[in-house]
Amino acid sequence: MTFKISRNGRRGLSRRRLLSAAGAGAISALAMPYLSRAADRPVVTSGLQSGDVGADGGVVWARADRPSQMLVEVATSESFANARMLPPIAALPETDFTAKMLLENLPAGQQIFYRVRFRDLAHIGIESEAVVGRFRTAPADRRDVSFVWGGDVAGQGWGINPDDDGMFTFATMRKHRPDFLLHSGDTVYADGPIKDEVTLADGNIWKNVTTPEKSKVAETLDEFRAAHKYNFMDEHLRAFNAEVPVLVQWDDHEVTNNWSLSKELPASYKERNITLLAARAARAFHEMYPMRESIVEPGRVYRVLNYGPHLDVFMLDERSYRGANGPNQETVYGPGSFFLGPAQLAWLKRALLNSRATWKVIASDMPLSIIVYDDAPNKKGSEAVAQGDGPPRGRELEIADLLRFIKTSGVVNTVWLTADVHYAAAHYYNPDKAQFGEFDPFWEFVAGPLHAGTFGPNDLDNTFGPEVKFIKAPGPGNQNLPPSAGMQFFGHVRIDGATGQITITLRDRADVALWSTTLDPKPV
The missing domain is CATH 2.60.40.380 (Purple acid phosphatase-like, N-terminal)
Structure with missing residues (x-):
């Protein structure tokens, strides 16, 4: 470039x-x-x-x-x-x-x-x-369907670097001519300033395209807007957007890292009100993406997208209705253990029950069993679902209830897709190896970052019996790798129109197929 x-x-x-x-x-x-x-x-x-x-x-x-x-x-x-x-x-x-x-x-x-x-x-x-x-447009007949997914864009200070060909993963995904991108959140890093230069571990210099607004954390409405507009400066992202629809959800970095009602903002913020910051961020998010807006609840993110006879996509919002981040060790379900929240959980159950699609893709902006701490350096508090080994507690109570409902209601062919943790993985959930076993086996696939630092791997919680079938992560002592290291990951999904089989492939930004599996559908 x-x-x-x-x-x-x-x-x-x-x-x-x-x-x-x-x-x-x-x-x-x-x-x-x-x-x-x-x-x-x-x-x-x-x-x-x-x-x-x-x-x-x-x-x-x-x-x-x-x-x-x-x-x-x-x-x-x-x-x-x-x-x-x-x-x-x-x-x-x-x-x-x-x-x-x-x-x-x-x-x-x-x-x-x-x-x-x-x-x-x-x-x-x-x-x-x-x-x-x-x-x-989505098909009315049983034709092939193809889409890509991932999350995490312009994080950890890794912005648009012309010497590294910008946000190159979007060019790689575009070559597959997917029907759409499922963007799993962290569409921007509003809390992540972009500096002119970053010194790499080998002494080389990473050079960012910069803007005045991205030189600090976003606090005003205009600064949140500018975080999204920064990403649109990348030529690969613009070319991708002109040809590939996006189904978008949000996570924490559209506001600030690990935000919840209990968030204590760092000293870099002059605005100390997390609720006000989230409101400004939500407005910018909805302004900047082509979403079908709800007239029932303006600003709602969770929704279902019907993409032909073979596919329904259930877009979740695991940020807006959660209880405060904290220990989350409750054994009885209540406000402290909300993750989806009662209204969204009830909606999801109804939507799954009403779906006649072959495959029900549950788009979760956070993984189910990967442990993500609210206070990562001290390994304290809960940011995601997983609360540690053992029977369900805290936010796991909602997931246990949902998985039990899917089994007892006869809902089949669910697949969970997620991002957030900045590495690629495939998890098979086996009730025979779980502390809570009232569910049918299912898969969860993790992809990303699309353009951010690479981390991991994280520990797994055994509550729902996840088995690691594949993982690609940098490993301890080698964290926050820049995009130039090549460990940028996306997922590709293909549903065969004739057989209904679904093939999930995890790829890197060079388009190397790292791992793949094909699943046969059960009769709907």
Whole structure:
């Protein structure tokens, strides 16, 4: 990647690279000559995104640089023959000039092309260049389905490094032409400043692209927004977003590390109110991603995405409704042991029971049995589900209740996908080896980071009988490896349309298949 230094000393994309990215549909024509008499046209600043795609449509997203109207055309061919123009949507300062629109009444299983322009509200005759994106609607028939998953982007100070080809894992995932990305959370590290340079263990220098807002922890609404916009600066991420829909959930770093109601913020924060920080972070999160928003509970993250006869994806929110991080050793279920919370847990049970899809993928932003401490240096407190060996207690009570329900209700073919711990693993949950055995065997697969430091492995809790079938992690004494070390991981899932078999493959950023398994479905 070639960059240039502007007069103010900041790095910028070269004209040649910029035009190349624009040709991939990733960004608007920032470097193109103006085609109207206007001296200053609106700009599509952060590429395009689509998301929450179903059989009849999906959400599209873009951001302008000023008060504008987003104009969207939709078609089933790249030529935009017989394109349909949709009513304009306002992009105002109140939403940081972002706008998103649900495209409806589209044909199932079809490649959809959409074209976005912004019209300047101050000069209604002046419009931006058009930017084109695409996505594929979910099938109505039993065709093959393919998707990728992972989490953890721009963490531990590892930002966009031109010398390491930026967020290269997104380019690798894009080559698979997946139907969508399941983003398992930690979409940003709002608590992680990005410095100009980081000295590596071997003495080499990692050089980041930087912005003023990412030089500190995010506290204001604009700083939380800037954390997301920083990631959109990467050319591989923009190119990926223009072609692959994202199903997104959040975890802790969209706010701050290990946040819960009991969070004591470090001295780097001037804003001491964790609830206020979380509210600002949630608003920025919802502004910056193409989610189908709930009218029942505005700002709700948990939802189910139906992707054809073979697949339903159950997106969980294990952050918003949890009790305070702490010992979590309760033996009787109550507020202190909430993880999903009663309302979300009841919703998940209903949704699983009503699903007629072959496979039920449970998208969990945290693993079930990997021990994650709230106070990692001192190995104290609970951040995730696992509470240590033995019968269920604390947050494990919810999972035990859910697993028992799945078994007794006859729900079959559940697979858990997660990220969070910054290494790759495959876990088989065996009731014969569990302290709590009232469940049918199932698999959990861990992928990530997509672009962050690599850690692990962590200890496993034996409550639900996890067996490690595969693990790739740096090991003790070799933690927080940079992306340039190559240990960046994503998962790839393929469902065979004819047989219904599901194949899960764990890959690294060089696209090496590290481990794979194929599962046969039980009759639904």
